[in-house]
Amino acid sequence: MALVDLLLLGAQKDPNSERGVSCTGELPASSDPKLIERAQIARKSLGSKAMVLGHHYQRDEVIDFADIRGDSFKLAQAAADNSDAEFIFFCGVHFMAESADILTGANQKVILPDLSAGCSMADMATAQQVNECWATLSKLNIAGKTIPITYMNSSAAIKSFTGKNGGAVCTSSNAERAMKWAFEKGEKVLFLPDQHLGRNTAVLKLGLSLKDCVVWNPWKINGGLTDAELISAKVILWRGHCSVHGRFSVENVTQVRTKLPGVKVLVHPECQHEVVSIADVVGSTEMIIRTVTESPAGSKWAIGTELNLVQRLANENPNKEVIFLDKAVCYCSTMNRIDLPHLVWAMESLVNGKIVNQITVDSETAKFAKVALDRMLALP
Numbered sequence: 435m436a437l438v439d440l441l442l443l444g445a446q447k448d449p450n451s452e453r454g455v456s457c458t459g460e461l462p463a464s465s466d467p468k469l470i471e472r473a474q475i476a477r478k479s480l481g482s483k484a485m486v487l488g489h490h491y492q493r494d495e496v497i498d499f500a501d502i503r504g505d506s507f508k509l510a511q512a513a514a515d516n517s518d519a520e521f522i523f524f525c526g527v528h529f530m531a532e533s534a535d536i537l538t539g540a541n542q543k544v545i546l547p548d549l550s551a552g553c554s555m556a557d558m559a560t561a562q563q564v565n566e567c568w569a570t571l572s573k574l575n576i577a578g579k580t581i582p583i584t585y586m587n588s589s590a591a592i593k594s595f596t597g598k599n600g601g602a603v604c605t606s607s608n609a610e611r612a613m614k615w616a617f618e619k620g621e622k623v624l625f626l627p628d629q630h631l632g633r634n635t636a637v638l639k640l641g642l643s644l645k646d647c648v649v650w651n652p653w654k655i656n657g658g659l660t661d662a663e664l665i666s667a668k669v670i671l672w673r674g675h676c677s678v679h680g681r682f683s684v685e686n687v688t689q690v691r692t693k694l695p696g697v698k699v700l701v702h703p704e705c706q707h708e709v710v711s712i713a714d715v716v717g718s719t720e721m722i723i724r725t726v727t728e729s730p731a732g733s734k735w736a737i738g739t740e741l742n743l744v745q746r747l748a749n750e751n752p753n754k755e756v757i758f759l760d761k762a763v764c765y766c767s768t769m770n771r772i773d774l775p776h777l778v779w780a781m782e783s784l785v786n787g788k789i790v791n792q793i794t795v796d797s798e799t800a801k802f803a804k805v806a807l808d809r810m811l812a813l814p
């Protein structure tokens with residue numbers, strides 16, 4: 435990495451410190467033998483005025499308390515569809531809780547049990563960087579024919595930018611439909627912030643070539659691209675990635691196929707293009723679960739996604755062989771920050787009349803972010 439890039443990285447603010455301190459000295463100890471009982475009591479006393487949403491990557495101890503489990507799309511839908519619960523405990527990461535706040539009514543409050551549960555990929559695109567990129571596209575007279583598509587894993591500010599500029603949000607379960615929709619409206623797509631999901635969708639789903647895609651590096655002047663490259667590209671991919679899914683390699687796939695004949699490799703589309711290209715099945719977390727659950731007894735699956743989910747799938751399918759694609763342990767460290775002590779702390783605080791860790795998106799940002807989210811929810 436060039437020295438200037440290192441200096442720029444060093445100057446970047448820690449998004450977790452901006453999000454605030456999570457909770458101060460009030461957390462129950464994780465060793466408290468009454469923790470599960472405390473969670474059950476708090477949950478019961480909150481009753482129907484609360485709803486607990488849990489992403490598939492959450493720990494077992496947390497997901498056990500989820501009223502609805504889902505991938506990011508299903509949870510966004512659940513938030514949009516539920517107007518009854520006054521309080522939504524979002525067991526997932528910050529961008530998901532922001533989306534829930536945008537999609538729920540003014541009387542509903544979204545609580546993220548640990549504010550430091552961010553997403554490293556979402557933090558790879560800031561609103562300022564995206565505005566600078568858009569200014570470059572405008573200068574080249576190509577912004578007017580470019581439709582931004584932003585992955586759910588992005589801040590509310592980026593979703594708002596997308597809504598303002600005619601684009602839509604997508605998740606891993608509808609990226610193909612979102613990109614097709616964008617090409618019906620414009621000639622180019624700016625895909626934020628996951629280059630892998632964008633590339634995999636453009637090439638493997640829409641049949642574009644790798645040469646149709648360029649990668650915009652926010653740390654370089656002009657994104658590190660020439661004007662000609664930007665003008666001729668069909669898809670401008672943001673240089674972001676998931677640190678968990680980025681780890682799975684072609685070597686992992688070839689090794690598991692040698693070691694376990696008959697195994698099927700099932701990966702999330704946030705994995706690198708080389709890995710996704712040779713996998714047997716590719717899909718969102720919801721799709722991964724459905725595929726394994728519906729497969730016949732005796733099936734063998736090597737799964738490239740977050741470890742909490744893979745372990746749960748292995749436990750829930752004892753008549754199948756379900757293994758993790760990588761040899762090394764690979765939890766999403768930010769998803770894992772939501773643990774039972776934090777959930778108990780947040781629920782008990784509410785029982786005692788104190789709302790903690792509420793996620794609120796300001797109304798101006800929320801207005802256009804909702805436009806982009808609603809476009810996603812309306813996709814055919």
Ligand code: 13P
Pocket residue numbers: 504505506507587605606607676702704717718719720
């Ligand atoms: P899903 O859209 O499949 O829920 O994935 C979200 C995510 O963060 C994957 O890393």
Ligand code: SF4
Pocket residue numbers: 527552553554555556587676677678679704740766767768769
């Ligand atoms: Fe973000 Fe990756 Fe964790 Fe998903 S798995 S929340 S993309 S860091």
